[in-house]
Amino acid sequence: MKFSNFFIPTLKESPSDVKMRSHDLMIRSGMIRQETSGIYSWLPLGFRVLKKIINKIELFHDIDNVNQILMPTIQSSEIWKTSERYDTYGKEMLRITDRNNKDLLYGPTNEEMITVIGKQYIKSYKSLPRKFYHIQSKFRDEIRPRFGVMRAREFIMKDAYSFDLDETNGEITYHDFFNLYLKIFNNLDIPVVPVRAPSGEIGGNLSHEFHLIVESGESEIFIKDDVFNKKYDDLSLKELINLESYTDDYFKKINEKSGFNSFKSIELGHIFLFGSKYSDSFNFVVDSHEGKFKPFMGSYGIGVSRIPAAVIEYSNDSNGIIWPKNISPFMVHLINLLHDDTECLEFCEKIYKDLIKKKIEVIYDDRSESPGKKFSDADLIGIPVQIICGKAFKKHNEVSLIHRANKKETYFKSENILNSLIDILGENV
RNA sequence: CGGGGAGUAGCGCAGCCUGGUAGCGCAUCUGUUUUGGGAACAGAGGGUCGCAGGUUCAAAUCCUGUCUCCCCGACCA
Incomplete structure (x- = not known):
C-alpha cells in the first residue's frame, strides 16, 4: 500500500479531552474517530489492526471446531423476558421500539439467542458437544464510557457458547476454551495472565478472566508470585481452578490474603461455565438413553475492539505506537x-x-x-x-x-x- | 446517577471578568526555495462563537433554559 493511496489522517497535536496514552495514539495515528460518546468509527489503519486480530481469533476457533455463525445485533425482547433478564439487565440495555411498537433491543450479549438456536435444532445427546462463536458489535449503555475504544458502549466482541451433555463434559469444554484463549493471546503477542473470577448466580460454576497487566489498567487483580512461573497451558483442570490469581471481586471473598501482590490490568477475555441456567429457562431438553436432560452451557468472550488499545497501552514510547509483529497493520x-x-x-x-x-x-x-x-x-x-x-x-x-x-x-x-x-x-x- | 470542567475555523487555544470591526498556532490552498527527524518566506481561503430565548442602540461577552462532550467515583469485554 502506498501512503498516498491510504487514508491515514495523522495529527501532530493531541485532542484535549484524551487522557489515556493508547487513546491519544489511536486518535493521532488516525486509527479511530469518535462519533459520539462511547461510539467509534474505525478508520483504515485501525480497521486493519482489528482485522488482523479477528483473523487470528477465527483461525484458532476454527481449528478447535468452534463453528462461526453471525447473529443479529438487534434482538427481540421476548427471549430476554423468557430468561428474566429483560428487567434485571437494567439501563445498560439499549431498548428500541419499531414502527409496530414491538420492543427490540441492541444485544449486549447472546446467551438467550444461542439457547433458542440450540433448542430448535439439537434434540439428541448425539449432537453434543456443540460449540459456536460469532464476532459482532455489542451495545452496553455504560454509565461512563471512557478511554476511547477501551471502554466503549458499542464494541466488537467475540462471544462463543458451548452445549454439553453434563457438567463433567462442560468442564472439558471449559478447559479447552481456557487453552484456546491462551493460544490466541500468545499468538497475538499479548502476555495475559489468567485469573479466577467469581462464580455467577449459580453455585459451583467456573469463571476465569484473562488480563493484561499494565499500569494504566482499570481492573485490579491479585496474584501470588509463583503463578507467573507456571506454564498455564500445561495445567490440569484442577490446577487451573486452584491457580492463585484472582479478580478483585473474587479476592474479597477469600480468607488467606497473605502472599498476594496486586496489579493494575486490562481484562481482555472472560470464560464462564454457567450450567443449565438458560437451558432451564428456555426448557431446552435433549433426549438420551438415560432420559431427558438440559444441556450444560458455557460462554466465552474476548473484547476484540479493546485489544488494539490494550496492546498500545503496553507497547509504545514517546514517539508513538510500537506494534508487535502479529498485530501490526x-x-x-x-x-x-x-x-x-x-x-x-x-x-x-x-x-x-x-x-x-x-x-x-x-x-x-x-x-x-x-x-x-x-x-x-x-x-x-x-x-x-x-x-x-x-x-x-x-x-x-x-x-x-x-x-x-x-x-x-x-x-x-x-x-x-x-x-x-x-x-x-x-x-x- | 452524584461531584467537577468544557463547547469560538479541520485540530489545539486566546478573547468573556469590564458588551462596541472575531483573533493566534497547527493544518489546508498558491508560488518560490528546501529535503536524514514534525522545513523557510510571501500570499490566500475558511467561523450564523453548541442551540433557543431574553436584556441592550449593540451580545462570543450579561441573564434564563436546553443539548453535547470530557474528567473523578459505583457497572462491564
Missing part, C-alpha cells in the same frame, strides 16, 4: 526521503513491488513530505521495521533499516536489503 514501512530523485524513486518502487511479491505487507511512504514529517509519522504509526532510502543511497548505494522498537539503525548495500529484511522478519514470525 504492516510489516515494513518503506520511506523514500528523496522522492524527486529518479534513482531513489526507481529503487523504492522496485523494493516495494518485490515485497508485495514476497507477500510481506508494506506501507510505502511515497509522499512529497519533508523527511521529519515522514519519520515522525512512521514512528507514530509504529510499524516494526522501517526501511529508509535517502542520502546514503546516493552516496554509498546503501539503505538503512530501523527497528521501531529500539530505534537501532543498520545500513545495508541496497542490493542486499531485500534478503536481509526477509531474514530479519523471519526470525520472529
Whole structure:
C-alpha cells in the first residue's frame, strides 16, 4: 500500500479531552474517530489492526471446531423476558421500539439467542458437544464510557457458547476454551495472565478472566508470585481452578490474603461455565438413553475492539505506537526521503513491488513530505521495521533499516536489503 | 446517577471578568526555495462563537433554559 493511496489522517497535536496514552495514539495515528460518546468509527489503519486480530481469533476457533455463525445485533425482547433478564439487565440495555411498537433491543450479549438456536435444532445427546462463536458489535449503555475504544458502549466482541451433555463434559469444554484463549493471546503477542473470577448466580460454576497487566489498567487483580512461573497451558483442570490469581471481586471473598501482590490490568477475555441456567429457562431438553436432560452451557468472550488499545497501552514510547509483529497493520514501512530523485524513486518502487511479491505487507511512504514529517509519522504509526532510502543511497548505494522498537539503525548495500529484511522478519514470525 | 470542567475555523487555544470591526498556532490552498527527524518566506481561503430565548442602540461577552462532550467515583469485554 502506498501512503498516498491510504487514508491515514495523522495529527501532530493531541485532542484535549484524551487522557489515556493508547487513546491519544489511536486518535493521532488516525486509527479511530469518535462519533459520539462511547461510539467509534474505525478508520483504515485501525480497521486493519482489528482485522488482523479477528483473523487470528477465527483461525484458532476454527481449528478447535468452534463453528462461526453471525447473529443479529438487534434482538427481540421476548427471549430476554423468557430468561428474566429483560428487567434485571437494567439501563445498560439499549431498548428500541419499531414502527409496530414491538420492543427490540441492541444485544449486549447472546446467551438467550444461542439457547433458542440450540433448542430448535439439537434434540439428541448425539449432537453434543456443540460449540459456536460469532464476532459482532455489542451495545452496553455504560454509565461512563471512557478511554476511547477501551471502554466503549458499542464494541466488537467475540462471544462463543458451548452445549454439553453434563457438567463433567462442560468442564472439558471449559478447559479447552481456557487453552484456546491462551493460544490466541500468545499468538497475538499479548502476555495475559489468567485469573479466577467469581462464580455467577449459580453455585459451583467456573469463571476465569484473562488480563493484561499494565499500569494504566482499570481492573485490579491479585496474584501470588509463583503463578507467573507456571506454564498455564500445561495445567490440569484442577490446577487451573486452584491457580492463585484472582479478580478483585473474587479476592474479597477469600480468607488467606497473605502472599498476594496486586496489579493494575486490562481484562481482555472472560470464560464462564454457567450450567443449565438458560437451558432451564428456555426448557431446552435433549433426549438420551438415560432420559431427558438440559444441556450444560458455557460462554466465552474476548473484547476484540479493546485489544488494539490494550496492546498500545503496553507497547509504545514517546514517539508513538510500537506494534508487535502479529498485530501490526504492516510489516515494513518503506520511506523514500528523496522522492524527486529518479534513482531513489526507481529503487523504492522496485523494493516495494518485490515485497508485495514476497507477500510481506508494506506501507510505502511515497509522499512529497519533508523527511521529519515522514519519520515522525512512521514512528507514530509504529510499524516494526522501517526501511529508509535517502542520502546514503546516493552516496554509498546503501539503505538503512530501523527497528521501531529500539530505534537501532543498520545500513545495508541496497542490493542486499531485500534478503536481509526477509531474514530479519523471519526470525520472529 | 452524584461531584467537577468544557463547547469560538479541520485540530489545539486566546478573547468573556469590564458588551462596541472575531483573533493566534497547527493544518489546508498558491508560488518560490528546501529535503536524514514534525522545513523557510510571501500570499490566500475558511467561523450564523453548541442551540433557543431574553436584556441592550449593540451580545462570543450579561441573564434564563436546553443539548453535547470530557474528567473523578459505583457497572462491564
